[in-house]
Amino acid sequence: MKNLKMKAARAGKDWSQQELAETVGVSRQTISAIEKCNYNPSVNLCIKICQALGKTLDDLFWPDN
Numbered sequence: 001m002k003n004l005k006m007k008a009a010r011a012g013k014d015w016s017q018q019e020l021a022e023t024v025g026v027s028r029q030t031i032s033a034i035e036k037c038n039y040n041p042s043v044n045l046c047i048k049i050c051q052a053l054g055k056t057l058d059d060l061f062w063p064d065n
Contacts, residue, residue: 006060007035009053024048 010020010031017031024045033039034049041049046061053060 003035023052
């Protein structure tokens with residue numbers, strides 16, 4: 001299952017994976033892996049991503065039931 005919420009939030013800001021990666025201090029590959037659910041980011045990284053995208057942890061990382 002992909003993290004489409006994060007991808008949609010990133011696209012909503014018209015940011016590439018590279019732009020988000022540079023903003024939060026990780027590689028583009030890390031952002032790609034998170035969006036593909038191949039990598040579980042630390043809470044600190046999740047918070048940085050949420051702050052950069054103007055979203056909450058629940059918005060981006062809490063699973064829908």
